[in-house]
Amino acid sequence: MVMKSRMPALGVVLATFLWNLANGGDLDVWCRWNSSCVLEATYPAGDDLVVSWLRLSEEEATVHSFYDEADRLANQDRRFRGRTSLFKEKLREGNASLLLKNVVVGDEGSYRCAVATLASQSEFFFQLHVEAPVTIQIEELNKKLVCNSGESYPEPQLTWTTRPTLPLAILRGNVKVLQNETTLLYGVVGYVAIHAERDLEYVCDVNTTRTASRGTWRRTTLNISDTSKRIGCAPVTDESGLVWTFNTSEVIASRRAGQKYVVADAWAKYVEDLSEDGGIQLRDLTPDRSGEYTCVRRNASQTRVSVVFLRLAENGHPRAVRIELWVVIALLAVFLPCIIYCALKKCKRCRRDRKPRRSRRVL
Structure with missing residues (x-):
């Protein structure tokens, strides 16, 4: 006043x-x-x-x-x-x-x-x-989802929901609130069991008297036999950052607000494009590229995690077939002349062995 x-x-x-x-x-x-x-x-x-x-x-x-x-x-x-x-x-x-x-x-x-x-x-x-604003992180750990608010103030409240909605008795979530004795900031951590048999999006809401933040997480499985595939990412408005990873730790590509995306050198041959909507176009995939592709997309109040387990069929894989065919051709080119030469030589020896031998008369 x-x-x-x-x-x-x-x-x-x-x-x-x-x-x-x-x-x-x-x-x-x-x-x-x-x-x-x-x-x-x-x-x-x-x-x-x-x-x-x-x-x-x-x-x-x-x-x-x-x-x-x-x-x-x-x-x-x-x-x-x-x-x-x-x-x-x-x-x-x-x-x-x-x-x-x-x-x-x-x-x-x-x-x-x-x-x-x-x-x-x-x-x-x-x-x-x-x-102190909430900064949500949401990840899988030992078949559970963990939602962490980071250090925030005033004291935050955390709740779990799903889409479609699961009853709380089935969701079985729990929450722990801690306070830093030095900074007096609060940290809240929520755990919930993952129901792998259901197609669900998990939603973690963390609220204080001043701010509200949300984290979402969803996993799907895709079986493909082609060498290229586009994988989508959950949408957000006013994106502040995006990161694609392989098997949680290996960065594929990233993008900051207002900047072009950056592709890791090891993935340059596999990434064809990263679109404005966050989707990634992959190419020349081989069976060893099977695994979890995770997109984490953020804005000021939201973190959305999309996990896609991509399983590439090894049998009938076109690129693998091409590689195997070239290997066979190369081997034949190297060894076939030797095989023919050895066969011809053996045949000559056989013909010589078949000729009747003349006996010597003893005087």
Whole structure:
């Protein structure tokens, strides 16, 4: 809440009371954890400026002070040392806003800014809240799906659902919430059993009082006998990034928002194209390329995972047949002349052995 006044002390008290009554409390300001945040305060410009920022708790703590044309930080609370500043070039224009750097969860609370000049007095009241956004990761582990929120704030809530819907008794999900003792950020992890016999998309929703994030996961199996195949990826709007992997760890191709996709060198001969909708066109596949192809696609509030188990038939595989045929031809080209030569030589020897031998007469 902001209150401005050019009245003397009694007028300031009355105006403050009326402002609080009309606006129902302090001005809520949300600051992102580990980032910089500005608490905005403007006043009627004047001479002999005095600015005092306080954190209101059981005992008032000095956040930042300015008077006699300079910062006065001798009494600054140690929790704010090196993390606060005013916009000096804007003070004469009537701007006493506070810049708070490297915001931590402990910064939450009520703040008061008092500004005085020869001509006026002003007061500003804030309720500072801290937020750390959820960053969902969802993956398979030991025949279970694991959904992880990363470190977030305020405390998140995690729920599992499926498409089509499975009853919760069958879904059998469980959730654990942990808090980092140093940062005070929360982490929530959800587990759910994978029902391989059902064609399901698993949905993990993680919500705080400020943000909502969703992760989805789906696996399908494709049996092919051709050497090329296009595999699709679940759609998202305003994509921030996409990654294709083989057997979970080997990167095939990736793409960042507004950039062209990059194909790993080892997969350049197999990737024909990565389309705008996230699908990947594969070519010249061989049976050793059978395995899990995973697409992870993200935006600011969503992570979608598409897993396709691609099984290439080895029998009747056209490329394999061509390779085997060339091997046979090469072997014949090398060994056939030797076989013919040996056969002819053997035949000559056989003919010689068949000729009758003349006996010698003994005199």
